[in-house]
Amino acid sequence: MRLLVLLWSLGPLLWQLRTSLLRPEALVAPLLDGNPWTLANYQLVLSGDPPFWRYLTNSTLVGLATTLLTLLLAVPCAYGLQRLRGPLRWGVGLALVAAAMFPTVLLFLALLEIARSIGLANNLLALSLPYTALSLPLAVLLLRAAFADLPRELEDAARLEGLGLGQRLRFVLLPLLGPALASTAILVFLASWNEYAIALTWISRSDLLTLPIAIARIGGGSVFTIPYGAFAAATVLGSLPLLLLVLLAQRSIVSGLTRGAVKG
Amino acid sequence: MKSRTVSLLLMLPALLLLAAVFLYPLLRYGWLSLQASSVLTGLVPVPNGGANWGRLLDDARFWTDAAQTLRFALCSVALELLGGLALALLLHRPLRGRGPLRALTLLPWALPTTVMALGWRWIFNDPHGPLNAAIRSLGGSSYGFLSTPSTTWFFVVLADVWKTMPFVALLLLAGLQTIPADLEEALRLEGACRLQILRRLTLPLLVPYLSLALLFRLAQALGVFDLIQVLTGGGPAGSTESLALYAYLNAMRFLDFGYASTVMLATFLLLLVSLGGGWLLLRRHGLERTTEQAT
Numbered sequence: 001m002r003l004l005v006l007l008w009s010l011g012p013l014l015w016q017l018r019t020s021l022l023r024p025e026a027l028v029a030p031l032l033d034g035n036p037w038t039l040a041n042y043q044l045v046l047s048g049d050p051p052f053w054r055y056l057t058n059s060t061l062v063g064l065a066t067t068l069l070t071l072l073l074a075v076p077c078a079y080g081l082q083r084l085r086g087p088l089r090w091g092v093g094l095a096l097v098a099a100a101m102f103p104t105v106l107l108f109l110a111l112l113e114i115a116r117s118i119g120l121a122n123n124l125l126a127l128s129l130p131y132t133a134l135s136l137p138l139a140v141l142l143l144r145a146a147f148a149d150l151p152r153e154l155e156d157a158a159r160l161e162g163l164g165l166g167q168r169l170r171f172v173l174l175p176l177l178g179p180a181l182a183s184t185a186i187l188v189f190l191a192s193w194n195e196y197a198i199a200l201t202w203i204s205r206s207d208l209l210t211l212p213i214a215i216a217r218i219g220g221g222s223v224f225t226i227p228y229g230a231f232a233a234a235t236v237l238g239s240l241p242l243l244l245l246v247l248l249a250q251r252s253i254v255s256g257l258t259r260g261a262v263k264g
Numbered sequence: 265m266k267s268r269t270v271s272l273l274l275m276l277p278a279l280l281l282l283a284a285v286f287l288y289p290l291l292r293y294g295w296l297s298l299q300a301s302s303v304l305t306g307l308v309p310v311p312n313g314g315a316n317w318g319r320l321l322d323d324a325r326f327w328t329d330a331a332q333t334l335r336f337a338l339c340s341v342a343l344e345l346l347g348g349l350a351l352a353l354l355l356h357r358p359l360r361g362r363g364p365l366r367a368l369t370l371l372p373w374a375l376p377t378t379v380m381a382l383g384w385r386w387i388f389n390d391p392h393g394p395l396n397a398a399i400r401s402l403g404g405s406s407y408g409f410l411s412t413p414s415t416t417w418f419f420v421v422l423a424d425v426w427k428t429m430p431f432v433a434l435l436l437l438a439g440l441q442t443i444p445a446d447l448e449e450a451l452r453l454e455g456a457c458r459l460q461i462l463r464r465l466t467l468p469l470l471v472p473y474l475s476l477a478l479l480f481r482l483a484q485a486l487g488v489f490d491l492i493q494v495l496t497g498g499g500p501a502g503s504t505e506s507l508a509l510y511a512y513l514n515a516m517r518f519l520d521f522g523y524a525s526t527v528m529l530a531t532f533l534l535l536l537v538s539l540g541g542g543w544l545l546l547r548r549h550g551l552e553r554t555t556e557q558a559t
Contacts, residue, residue: 077274133285250370
């Protein structure tokens, strides 16, 4: 059973790994002679112009900026929302759920207009603005649930000690939110790393592409001309960081989504 | 300052950004959908008295795409819920190596859609992909997985299920973890078998999580874009084109921003109607089930 699940989840990826290590001729027909295995596909991808690692650093940069900005905005918002009473609290909560479900591709045209009119197109860091907005709903919902878990007396005590709002947040509440912040950060980073429609329309300079767009471009030709070996190598290289992240942060991701689902 | 004012001020920056990114586009599409703004007008918006909406009603391609999108969404969400439930039940059991197993099953969800869309394109390749190689070695002849208009949509569904099932499983796993183990134990002592426990205890308690997964995935699937753009480009013969892809083509290829806005807004409205329908259905059946269970 376990084996079956692993085969289903990893099979397509392992096939990519195999493809990436084969000589192009070996993909089409069994070789009659010689060794079919090669690293040439990786050399090709890494020596491209721009080299493949550029896309990885681009995506990482946007991901980190987005994560930072999202947390900066989401933490105060979640705290405020948690303290708020009355119909507004309910209304904002509902709006956040609706926004979290919204298929983001429908936003790209209006966002592209904005980007063009204020000169944000082809600006890698500017991408993190819409990304932050796309991540905010989930981040606020997760963090609000985490704030709700903290005992109310804790903050009251800190207030009696004379700590201001900023100090209470920084020295009392946030240290206790460590796990929630970590899992929120990872989910935000993943979402921004994988976003497609906005990056596709905002970025046209090839040295600024994020990974998903770059990979789609590599495969952009017709079905018959796709250099599958090179593409598979790109897939493997692009998957490795995520594989590491998921393996290391599995607990965080699961607990983050769990908490979100229980409270949301 | 009053505590309420402080709360609102704390929320303001985030809410402003959200309004700019979510609300503004919808308003903008509402306005643009009443304008002609295409190459013909030099990309300058000119009011055209609702002609876009009239065109939409007569646009066979839009309605075909709407039906195709709905078919894709319903099939893939149904399969994801079934598969996700099975996967969640498996991952919930105390198995050796559960942590790494959870991480590895989660991997498809964590990868960029485009990456694996191209991966699937190779797997489905006719005639060199592994699937066709396997079919041939069993004595069959190659099948055009991505070039047969009547069946290609199903293989797109398959690729989507592969990618998003882990996410559904994770949500349901969260639900499973809220079910007290002693309840299950009590039923088992009463002599209930596994299937009965699943029907009488697990499923009813999972209803909120199933509903959440259903609504969330339905919304996402109705807006499917990157998977289809990369896997099939909407083909063969437009048989997998989704509404979002059609809207994208109107904007970026046909450069008709007025009509593209109309299509996007119409897609959004269809989405609202579908989700509303789903929600009502869930409330009727889901709540009845839960109350039945409680009494």
